[in-house]
Amino acid sequence: MARAKINDDQLLEKLTKVFQVYGYEGASLSLISEATGLQRASLYHRFPGGKEQMVEDVLSHVDQRFETYLLAPLKTEKSLGARVREMGKRINEFYVGGRRSCLLDTLSLGKQSGAFRKHIKASFTTWLGALEALAKEAGFGAIEARERSEQALISIEGTLVMARATGNRKPFKRAIDSLPGLLIGA
């Protein structure tokens, strides 16, 4: 039992980055090996289920990061505005100012995507639900709260695609800045 070169959290974060940049089929084991500093066989020791398990574990890890970090500010005692602004700051951090793509985008592409669809859909729904609850707390009715939270997610996904395709990250920044207005009307 030699000592681990990299702990689980660090490993999953390296993997997250690789899947954000290359997607599922583009993320070859060679690439993953290079990014993590672990040889193929070591990767299979950590993830006996291979690439598919890597993706599942990455998705779960990101779910957890969202729950305990990105969306956590929403459950504090601060003002609605302060909560949304803090969440925006963390979302911006997570996507490195628009330089990284959303996993729900990059992993929903291609042949293998069916295997993760359930998880991806669930993650999306959870994220949506958190924003929706916030909009309701701000006084919006059920239908409007729903539409506004969807609008928020759509603008984030759309601007991330635009940032990747064109290199223009300003719309992403603007989308983040628009979150308070969109979600709590302020």
Added chain:
Amino acid sequence: MARAKINDDQLLEKLTKVFQVYGYEGASLSLISEATGLQRASLYHRFPGGKEQMVEDVLSHVDQRFETYLLAPLKTEKSLGARVREMGKRINEFYVGGRRSCLLDTLSLGKQSGAFRKHIKASFTTWLGALEALAKEAGFGAIEARERSEQALISIEGTLVMARATGNRKPFKRAIDSLPGLLIGA
């Protein structure tokens, strides 16, 4: 010189679909061969530059389709509203009601994406320019016209990602229906 099994236009449309669904790395030659009905060697006869040339040609073909079909209604003599609505109808058609992804999304992922970035960026800019011109014609100032056309593209890209990731195509339909309000304020 045996007769062609499939003409250039039909071939490029089959390829478009494959790259929309699988992205660059996911679109293997076996998959392409199956989708087009042509064997590997025949594909290399039609595209001597291999997969990279296929993508370049697909992007150019889609540029042309946008110019001569999707965006063509904007240059007619009809009312602004009628023009935008007709364009929306054709955009919806092109993306098969949200069942297909945008190539600017699927091809900007992965290792190879650098090779197409220039083309992708140019296509994006052209599309944006057409919508911007329309918004200006509707009376919006330069800055607002720019923002509104960006917003239109972002909502389309974002809703297409959402449709792929969750299967929910309603936001895409709504984005199409919102184009008149967004671009000409009606």
Added chain:
DNA sequence: GTCTATAGCTTGATAGAC
């Protein structure tokens, strides 16, 4: 212009030593 056959490399995955 399409085909079969094949080359050479990369892929995801495994066996077994330390």
Added chain:
DNA sequence: GTCTATCAAGCTATAGAC
């Protein structure tokens, strides 16, 4: 837990017959 060595299968691409 990590490693080297190895495997079969898949990949992109090419040669040459019809």
